[in-house]
Each structure stands twice: as C-alpha cells, then as structure tokens.
Amino acid sequence: MLIEKRITELGFTLPKVPKAAGIYSQCRSFGEKFVYISGCGTAINGKDTYLGKLGLDLTVEEGQCAAKNCILNALAVLKLNIRSLDNIKSFVKILAFVASSNDFYDQPKVVDGATKLLCDIFGDEVGVGARSAIGTNVLPGNIPVEIEILLELK
C-alpha cells in the first residue's frame, strides 16, 4: 500500500467511486496488462465544486483543481478494479478535455493540475506518460474537465 500511503502524505483522500453516467464500464482491462479508464469528471463524492468553462467561469487555478479531481476519481475507480495501486507499471496516455471559451488557450496549464498530481504520487517513471490537452465548447453536466486514461499494469 505504498501508493495509498503516498496519497495520504500528500494530503489527499480517495473519493467514493463515482457512478457511471450511463451504459458503460468505468474501467476495462484488455490484452494481458492494459487498462482503459473511462472519461472521469470533476465531481468529488457526488459534489460539483467546479462547474463551467475556463476563460468564462473558472480561473486556471480552479481548472487545475478540477483536473486533480478527475485523477482522484480515476484512482478510486482503479483501486476498486485492480485492487492495489502499487500494481501500476505506467500511466501510458492521458486524453484531457477542457471546456473552454473560444479564446481560452491555456488548456495545457489546466491539465498540468492532473499530470503533476500523478507525477507527485507515482514519480516520473510511472506517473508521467503521453498526453493530449484539448479544448472543447462543452462537457457533460457542464463540468470543466474530463480525462480518460490508458495504463499498463506490472
């Protein structure tokens, strides 16, 4: 339980596993060691602290906190499905969507909130993967960030 200890040391608590927003799995294993986590939103324990769009309703700092929430939700999903977070070999790729006004260009800074957290928890070797940060005009339920993750297990 090294990773969970690290999460606690950093001052975070894993939230309740979010409910799927429709007909899909939160998490799907494939091949021998790969896992896809479905697009995770920003509500923690069912509570939407951050809603709206970057460049309009939220600051970059708020967007970064929202992006962190996506990761905490993803880790809660992972813990339920792969038992131990110590079993992760690497976060291969993160695809992050940031709800943005037409003239907000700092999606990468917002998504850094997510990838910095992964890096802080898992270290560079495991935590830092490939990434795309994409703007969009709107996300489900008016959340500001949605992140899907591909990872590889040990």
Next chain:
Amino acid sequence: MLIEKRITELGFTLPKVPKAAGIYSQCRSFGEKFVYISGCGTAINGKDTYLGKLGLDLTVEEGQCAAKNCILNALAVLKLNIRSLDNIKSFVKILAFVASSNDFYDQPKVVDGATKLLCDIFGDEVGVGARSAIGTNVLPGNIPVEIEILLELK
C-alpha cells in the same frame, strides 16, 4: 453467425460499409488481437437522416438514434475486415463526440444510444467497455455524433 442473427432479431440491418472520408483506413489491426475502428459517422447507406447539433437542431432521442447509426456503420466496417462478428472478445473503449450547443450537457444520454445497442447485441460481457462522451462545437459534414472504437478479438 450468432451476432448477425441477433442484429436481425433486434430489427436492425447492417448498412453498406461507409466510404472513408479521406486518406485513412476504416479499420486497423495491431498487436496480436487489437483493432481500432476509425471515427464512424451517422449517415446510413450514404443518407444523412440526422444532421446538426444537440441542443440546437436535434432532440436527445434523435441524437441517440444517430449514435446507434455510428455503431451500425462500425459493425459493417468490422464485418468486412474481421469476417465474423462472433470473433469479438470485447469492445474495450469507445470515444464519442457529440456536436453540441454551448449549453447542452447531456452527451452521456446521447451516447447511451450507441452503448445500449452494443450491450443489446453483444451482451454485457463483450459489449460494455470503457467510454468517454465529449461535447464539441462541430463535427465533419455537420453530423451530430462521431464514434471511434478500440476492440479486442478472441
């Protein structure tokens, strides 16, 4: 041909394989058993029954029907490329984009039209994978939904 029988039982017919909209393959195998299907649109047999954006031009119900069309097109592509739809082990991940007005927040409901169909045809075990449902301001040719799929073969 169990899956094709099931499709017929559900009252659906596989459409003609849609033409690629440019320079790419409709379908690409990789590794030993993985397949990526290119972003599938909503026109069936070349006919655009659904065009426009959710929250502006189309109801959620129409969006769900459009999302179903994406899946039917994907299955037509798959049948051509992997011979038998019975050969699918699992639909690993679906990435679905929904053309949306700036204040339309029900992308997951729209995409349920697609994932419910997969579930009805293939059952939970095979048909229900990970998923991300993302809003966007516009899609190619003004289609309302575009879906790409990662799957694993037996």
Next chain:
Amino acid sequence: MLIEKRITELGFTLPKVPKAAGIYSQCRSFGEKFVYISGCGTAINGKDTYLGKLGLDLTVEEGQCAAKNCILNALAVLKLNIRSLDNIKSFVKILAFVASSNDFYDQPKVVDGATKLLCDIFGDEVGVGARSAIGTNVLPGNIPVEIEILLELK
C-alpha cells in the same frame, strides 16, 4: 535511414523536437511494441506560422499545411525516442482535432494534409492507419490542429 532519405526526397526537413507544453512525455512506449505520441501542435522550430481557426482565420489549404507540421513534429519526437524511423511497423491510429468555427465542416480535408504526408513517406502499408477527425472550438495556444498518434514498432 531509408525513411529519412525519403523525407528529404519529398523536400521536407525534420524540425527540432518541440518542447513539451507541460508535465508529460512527448512519447511513451508500452507493451512490447506500442508507442503513443502526445498531441503534437503546428509550430515548427518554435515558430507559429499558422494560428487560428478553420472557417474563420485559415483556409483548408493552410489547415492542411498546419496538419503536415503536426506530423513533422511527431516524426522529430519519434526519431529522438525510437532512434530509427525505419523501425516503425505501422501508424495504428491518428486522433486529430481541428479548431473550427461552428459552421466549418471540412475537418477530414484538413487532416488529409497529415495522413497524405504519412502515406507519401511510409507508403500505404505502414503509413495509413485508422483515424478520427474532430472539430473543436479552440486548441492550446490558438493552434489550428493537434494530432496524437498510436503506432506499432517492428
């Protein structure tokens, strides 16, 4: 160095490896032979020749040139990370986002600029994979195109 020779023959030069726009890897290997390249932008050697949105600021032809730039940046990243571009078995999937006005529908034509270049350099067998071309209201730094790539090595 067959592929690099081919790039030169076609009149292109690999640019400097672009700097990551935040906390992530430009490129991540996983499994035995898979590689994900992070979302690549359109600036070449740090210079933004193309900025803005299709349907508003840029013509389709300019968008195609911008899309080509994404590929050249991706190949620069690849060369650094996998040593020889001759070691690529196939470009499995390309996910391309095109910053678009609400009524611009020709994302596939724009992205053809990217996939035609891959096809010209690597040939059909290696260069032509699955693809999704998606519109979006805005991309990081106001770039017109962002492309992430999944590929398989020999």
